[in-house]
Amino acid sequence: MSHDVVGLRAVLRSAAFLTAGALAVSVLAGCSSDEEKSKPVAAQDIAPASRSLVSDGGVLRWAVDSVPATLNAFQADAGPATARVAGAVLPSMFRLDASGRPERNPDFLESAKVVSTEPKQVVVYRLKQQAVWSDGREIGADDFAAQWRALSGKDSAYWTARNAGYDRIEKVERGANNLEVKVTFSKAYADWKSLFSPLYPKDVMGTPSGFNDGARRTLKVTAGPFALQKIDQKAGEITLSRNPRWWGNPAKLSGMVLVAVPRDKRADAVAAGKVDIADVDPEEAGRIKAAGSSAQGSAADDQRYVVRKSLEPAYTQLALNGSRGPLSDERVRRAVARAIDRTELAGLVLKPLGLPAVPVGSHLALSGQDAYADNSGALGGHDTKQAKALLSEAGWVSGGPVKEKKAAGTEAKKPQNSAEPTKAAPSAEPTKATGSAEPGKTAGASQNKNADRSAGTAADDGKGYPGKDPGDHPKKQGGMPGAYAPEGTAAPAGGAIKTFAKDGKALELRFVLPSGAGSQSLRTVGDRIASMLEKVGIRVTITKVPDDSYFKDHIASGDYDLALYSWPASAFPATDARPIYAKPVPAADGSLTIEQNYTRVGTDQVDQLFDEAMVTLDESDERNLVRKADARIWAAAGSIPLYQRPQLMATRANLANAGAFGFQTPIYEDMGFLKKGAKPSASPSS
Template sequence: MSHDGVGPRAVMRSVAFLTAGALAVTALAGCGSEDPAGKPLAGADIRPAARADVADGGTLRWGVDTVPATLNTFQADADATTTRIAQAVLPSMFRMDSRGRPVRNPDYLESAEVVDTEPKQVVLYRLNQQAVWSDGREIGAADFAAQWRALSGKDSAYWTARNAGYDRIEKIERGKGNLEVKVTFSRTYADWRSLFSPLYPKEVTGTPDAFNDGARKKLKISAGPFKVKKVDREDDEVTLTRNPRWWGAPARLKKIVLREVPRDERISALAEGEIDLAEIDPGAAERITVAARPKGKGQNEPLMGPGDGKSGRSAAEALRSWAVAKGSDEEAADEEAAEREERAEAAAEYAREQKALAGFEVRKSLEPAYTQLALNGAEGPLADERVRRAVARALDRKALAEAVLKPLGLPSEPVGSHLALSGQAAYADNSGALGEQDAAEARALLADAGWVPGGPVKEKTKDEGEGKEAAGSEKSSGEESGESGSDDDGTYIVGEENDGNDGNDGNDGNDGNEDDAGDDGKAPRNSATLDGEGQLAHDGTARHKQGGAPGAYAPKGTAAPANAENAPVAKNGKALTLRFVVPSGPGSDALRTVAERISRMLKKIGIRTEISKVDDESYFKDHIASGEFDLALYSWPATAYPATDARPVYAKPVPGADGSLNVAQNYTRVGTDQVDQLFDQAITTLDDSERSALLRKADSRIWAAAGSLPLYQRPQLVAARKNLANAGAFGFRTPVYEDMGFLKKGAQGPGKSSPSQSRLN
């Protein structure tokens, strides 16, 4: 999974934490008549078609990130492809609808409801009487019970990555008949719908050996519209075929082949006809969009620029190349001729690919996941809540969302919740608990924490007296604010160039909240001055320290130099510089762009950042999980069960028996007792509206603690063959695999690709 879409659910780490102080939070949304959950910002884009318009047969070749190491979704190394396979071949009691909310899956369930709450919660499942495993056996209570025992956490012989909810079950038994399953909980569990999705047969979960090893490479028994035919790790493919015992609507496709294709090779794979469907990056999406345009005047320009087409060389450069190739210097001419031949071949290949890509289209939506800025509160400057809040108040989250999503034609609203996305039951925009972008307030928070303009300490020389004060502690901003803070050792420090428009907030290069000059045009409105202790006065003016050395401090009311508000802030002679870690892989371009924009925004309040690009494979293990960062960007999924799934992400770290700190999935190491208590209340509250209110309250306090800042919902870009129906960018919705297929010839409409391109067989 790319780091802009990271969804690890069971990674454990250890480091310290910082609790949030007593902060006022906004009134809970939802008190009025309007539902604060709103609607999804973007719907699914799958080219929906009636099953009658979809041809019977054909093979869908689906490009994926990996051939999974395991087919068991409950193991630690399960990945997104594991989930895709499970959705197609295994029972799922509930699935997600277009709003990211759980709905009963009628192929498996006649009904499921809480039938008792006193003295204990009891859920009764009534199964579809046609539901059977691929070996002909009925799906029943024995399968539910075996999965509960495997995932309860009571038997350490089972290597499980998660057991949330299963650990609250007391017993499972048959109801009045084979089609009823009665589940009794020892402790009330509000997210009971999350259980048994997927459901494995008892042959997989019945013994530790079968669970740990048997289901890693094979699934001999399944119960979905498809079954696993073959896992070929040599050819990097997993083949799914129709399940002949499937009782639901018959699968339109004969086969689905999930083929591992690296992201940077997917354009070529699409053009070569090796895959029909695959998630792609924005650059690939642009190529497909250009290729699909109607050919006419103004519609046929090469994507890479004039000259040599793919090379992007200008006309002048192309002319010079021709002159050298035809010149009298034979050696230079031969070299240039060879290069020209290579460029011509590349251009021809590029043109051939573009022609082939005309048979595809880009389907786009927003993933059920959001990208956030994580602030490590374990140690260093960000251990101070005021500094974290200053970072938050410096950011224009709307501009960051627009930078990523607007060029893609997707809604670019910033995410307002840590626990849900727009449209989901628990969603409400609670960012008001932290406050909107306000550079002046951010500087005041830094000053209150002791970080003031001045720059780093200058080494004393023999000529300097012992009583001379270090720069950045007692000096006024006017004396040292001109220090650039730039490095000479190659460290990537963003923002040491001039303060021109950075292109991210649409303003004139200032902080986005104020003009450089005050209302009277005489001095910058935010030209903060320092008091005698190096602190900002609350009214933005200097408090003169009585008894100070004459001339050491500017008279009260003296305007600071231009751009003084952008001067590096320092404390105890040390400049405030934060380590910003980003992945270096080709699929993380958007993250690096966002990191640079954030760095420029922070520079405007005096915070410098050192951006470190690290290998994708070591990004989480060696940096995020180990706490080796101040700032980092990664993504979290927004599930339908935040009381269960989000709790370990925001729970207060707790000391272990060995003295270390268990932070679960709380990478930021920021947590509070109050947030934990609200999660605990939510997980035992069966009333849906009351539970949503508790989760929104918890989210407000998570915002106030400023350990993480949701930025934008992740884009979902999918390349799909034009005549492929009911597949593409699914958004929240669980894919309906039996409805996927290639349109019949008569149902395609004008300009659509031929069925022969889809390899119907």
């Protein structure tokens, strides 16, 4: 995955409480009724096949961005490769299905349920008797207790990145036997299914030294279909082997090797047969697909590659920094949002890939998840007339007088760490049409601490997973066809566009975008957004900055007006999304504690709805509270969800049960290579 997605569970939660307008009660009331469950916009594409059709043996070579800095998923520098290893070698009590909903993992749990709510919430886990660690010890209550103590936040000797949920546990006890685990909560916790996934052995969690250092480079004790064999930092490889003590369906593969392959080397690695599966960019996907088509009939299936495609469980958004300048006025933020055609932007990215171009309607869930509902109506759709009206209401005057800065024969100073800024709207009288579009830092010590942590999981195009932009790139570098009109094209009918101004200053916003080759699609989308804003009279200065500084030095520090980055979806939005939208709290030194709220826009009402959703044990009530919170987030216009990110996986043609997983947690034991002559079930891109 790419670095423009910020990892939801990567940052330690802290208490945080800005102001925005309240939302009409009538809008909220529309979210409260139950409706049919939504479906994922695009189905997963994993070449499904029954285990009987999959060969026994073989080693799967899987491209990853890098060898993980740690194998402890609860440390700040854990990344996607950490999660990949943990998923294959450690227990998880719950995993996600194809619709992004948590389901009990039958390999580890006989049952798990809330057995009492009064006077306190009690959850009882009954573990499978066959479930054992690789050293032969049964998985039991002592492992649960050790993990709770390590992640509770009560012992600062444990260097944890997050403790959400574990800090609400009062005690963990053995039940009738060691396979029955009784967890009592001091405060009710709706998202209890998020806990103990993954579960580490007490050998790791039992002491600060074991937690902090013991699981960074090795996992001596595991419990999954695979076991960790070795990590070769020099070769950039992690080798997993079939676990002989695994009690579930035996792994079809004899082993897996996670191979660190840079983004710009993936297509070559696939072509050379050095990897069997790799997350690739659209341009690379086109080359691989074309090569695969030309090889049809001339090469065996086990030598060909195909591109499997779906939508990643993450969405790209336009972020509006509400802590400074014109965007500190909610009316201006709402005007920016109303000026943008989200359907057009989704089509710009997804249509060339043959994926459904459906704008995302929620900040807190994606279509297919229980909490999903399209609440964008709380803000309103694309309407340039309304956008202009909102700017006028905020005191901005269309075509108002502007006191231009004295040039004094010198250029404006370039922003630090940036390439030269380019004006999307250099004057009130543009000479070139723009194509087919429809007519001081606030970070304190606490924020910088979190910014440093997210920098390990956030990367070049703003995503939060290190290393790459998987699927938002257009097929051609330099922009999509139709993004710009040819030089000399006549200006739109109606004459020059009048720029809004106030107090002698033009309404101008600084749009920060990453400059690297892997972030081309974000720049294409950014250019189109700038064009849309120009058409309503908002000037936009685009500043391109180095990929490695984009998130940490600009987004997290608040050095931007507009930016594009992505958030992954969570099955537990009441817990995981709260820090993203919590109202920032002024600190004694004048800084803001923002947690992960990089737009710095929040309301008391949103905080209250999250707090209520986190403690209700009625799933329907929790869902409705999350939807109400989302409607208020839309109304505050701090961030505008645009489109779900593409997920493109180049895989060997005979690889089954692997590819573009969408929401689903991979089932590693079912992956493997098809027997000679066997064919997978039909899938969207086969």
